[in-house]
Amino acid sequence: MNPIRKQRVYALMAIAGGSILAVFLVVSALSKNLNLFYSPTDLLNNELSPDTLIRAGGMVREGSIKRSNNSLNIEFVVTDFKNDLTINYSGILPDLFSEKAGVVVQGYLEKEGSFRAIEVLAKHDENYMPPEVAKLMENAE
Amino acid sequence: MIAELGHIFLISSLVLSLSGGISAFFLKKELPIQKFALLMTLLVTGAFFALIYSFVIDDFSVAYVAQNSNINLPIYYKFAATWGAHEGSLILWILSMNLWLLAFLSFNKSGSINFSNIVFGVCSLVIFSFLLFTIFTSNPFERILPVPPLNGADLNPSLQDFAFTVHPPLLYFGYSGLLLPFAISIAAMLSSVPNRDWASASRPWTLLAGSFLTVGIGLGSWWAYYELGWGGWWFWDPVENAAFIPWLLTVALVHSLIVTENRNLFINWSLLLSIFAFAASLLGTFLVRSGILTSVHAFALDPERGLFLLGIFSFFVLGGLIIFAFKNSTKNQSSDYSINSKEFGLLLNNLLLVVLAVSILFGTLYPLIYEAYTGGKQISVGAPYFEFIIFPFSLMLGLLQGIALYLSWGSTKSFNFLGKLIIESLSIFLLTLILLFVLFEDLIPASFITIFIFAWLISGSIFFNFSFRSLEKYLDFINRRIGVLLSHVGMAILVLGVGVVSSYSNEKELILDPGDKIKFHNKDIEFLGIRDVKGPNYISKAAEIRVIDDNRSFELQTEKRTYFPSGQVTTEAGIETGIFGDFYVSMGDNFNGDSWSFKLQSKPFIRWIWFGALLITLGTFVSSINMVRRLS
DSSP states (O other), rough: HHHHHHHHHHHHHHHHHHHHHHHHHHHHHHHHSEEEEEHHOOOOOOOOTTTTEEEEEEEETTTOEEOOOOSSSSEEEEEOOSSSEEEEEOOOOOOOOTSEEEEEEEEEOOOOOOOOEEOOOOSSSSSOOEEEEEHHHHOOO | OOOOOOHHHHHHHHHHHHHHHHHHOOSSSSSOHHHHHHHHHHHHHHHHHHHHHHTTTTTTTTTHHHOOTTTTTTTHHHHHHHTTSHHHHHHHHHHHHHHHHHHHHHOOSSSSSSHHHHHHHHHHHHHHHHHHHHHHHTTOOBOOOOOOOOOOOOOOOGSSSOOOHHHHHHHHHHHHHHHHHHHHHHEEEEEHHOOHHHHHHHHHHHHHHHHHHHEEEEHHHHHHHSSEEEEEEEOOOOOOHHHHHHHHHHHHHHHHHHHHHHOOHHHHHHHHHHHHHHHHHHHHHHHHHHHOOOOOOOOOOOOOHHHHHHHHHHHHHHHHHHHHHHOOOOOOOOOOOOOOOOHHHHHHHHHHHHHHHHHHHHHHHHHHHHHHHTSSSEEEEOOHHHHHHHHHHHHHHHHHHHTTTTTTTTTHEEEEEHHHHHHHHHHHHHHHHHHHHHHOOSSSSHHHHHHHHHHHHHHHHSTTTSSSTTHHHHHHHHHHTHHHHHHHHHHHHHHHHHHHHHHEEEEEEEEEOTTOOOEEEEEEEEEEEEEEEEOSSEEEEEEEEEOOOOOOOEEEEEEEETTTTTTOEEOEEOOOOOOTEEEEEEEEOOSSTTTTEEEEEOOOOOHHHHHHHHHHHHHHHHHHHHHHHOOO
């Protein structure tokens, strides 16, 4: 083969190999690691398997935060102003978590319709509402 | 008055950059472009100082100052607040683009007049578009009249911090530095400079931009680690990806330009990569500031701004690609290389880096694609996606980097190669044993891979030209290639840090009463009690923690601060830093009386991540300075 053609073959082989690998990785990674966002209303009549990791969110309902006195367990209610969802979480909450603030949680929908959060997502800025929640609020108005 | 002056400075540099940019494109004769660039730089510097001045004198009639400062804000942070939000950071961005252009024109003595003119022209037009964007959608000098507020809102408390004051300028400097390789590639396509010349003109600036990007990203990671109080150092947030993607492309470009300069190969590839690296930095800006992606970093979100930025992005990137499509075909490629050559190694390097960058970009944009495709369903792509993607790529890149420096142009003599590999294998064996001995009681596959790659990279960087017979020659060689060595060793150290901290971190959340003692990770921890602290613009509850290690005892303090006037609460972590690991404690919520929840973490080797990044910064910086010196 002449050198230039040989170089092209190398380059093509490398590019084809790289692309196949990338597509394979991206597809298999996406199939496992996507988390859909649900509002409390979405979850009302939803038959989700309790093993599916999802995101949910809304506004933390005033007066709904119940702490345990001697453990890190906490229960609160998020609302999209149509329906409510009870969230259970065990752990330290982010500084910006408060009543009447928007929150996004990641976790599993339990059989009884309550939500077991494994992560409560923090945000940086006081004025900043998670976009998913902001959209819910817009729809409610 | 001063604010109006700043505004006038901005408008005059807008006019200058447009007229200068256009005339440099069309007049094919020698123009005083350097003086022109100096004038533009001075004007933007003037505007920048006008903004700083407005902050320092608490001129709350300027809307931007009113939103981002406060009378009680310490003076140091009043300076930093200048670039604390969208409008001011744009001014800084424009200023740094001007400085890059000025530096290029002052040091670059090679190239035809036409070439320098076009570089100047492209840079001026980009600067013009950013000025236009600033003045029409994000003017920091806008006044609140007739009734200005008596006091400002405040600077976001988590930004009131040392790292924050330096992280954004350095990162913006890196982002905006990618303007130069872009302008140089456009100039290379429009003028007839030999490939060698434009590649060697582009290399030092690409390296320097990479250097700033590295330190900017590293500082951001360090800041997030100690300031956000979660102990994480990378979150795969869109805003982080927006910086990581250009970084990957810059690293690819730095390597591909080596081939273009030395072998007259990969010419089209280097040209395209220069366009894409710049495109990635613009895309990052667009994603972060238009608010279309969910990010933990909040900029003022405004669809109009997003549209404007998208316009700038499309204009320059499409423009660049059109020029690329219609340029004269490159005088091609005469040199031959085989599969065991440096050329092929660098080809693989580029391929891996670019494919990785594209995969990360895809994950970052996927929520948008999904939402558009499904008609509004919202989805998030979590950290596991990115971790899953990056692991095999890092592994392959690591394996490649370990032998990369052994390879020669054309084809590598297998005898030398084998000899060096033997030295390398021995040193790897030793390094691995030592590390295993020092570090771990238990071994999991991930940590074995980490240590192996670390040893592979270290020996591949240090021993690649080693021989006992000519030690002097070796030292001389090290001296000449110090930049490469530093950055490659830095990469090794970074990899070790990432690997170890990902596999061996420990954490525990619990509630403690004053006087409680517990054991955590062979440390005895005692919660001594709570103190009230009053800072210049906050009050805080500070918890005193005593830690007794095997052979020493120290006290840490973690705080829950409430900043006024915003009332925002932040957590200040207490961190005992160490070469082999950090102990990290942060305060959670208050329970009865003085009983609080705490999060304890051990973070082995986390410092190595930032130390590695620092070495890469240093290495690329040194290389770049040496190249500039050689050129001028």
